[in-house]
Amino acid sequence: MEKHLVMYFAIKLITLLRKSLLVMES
Known part of the structure; x- marks a missing residue:
């Protein structure tokens, strides 16, 4: 479960x- 949360x-x-x-580029 922890791996899923990290992803x-x-x-x-x-x-x-x-x-x-x-946003910065435009």
């Missing part, structure tokens, strides 16, 4: 970082 949070962080990068 879930990692994906959430990556998506947030990608969104912030896209």
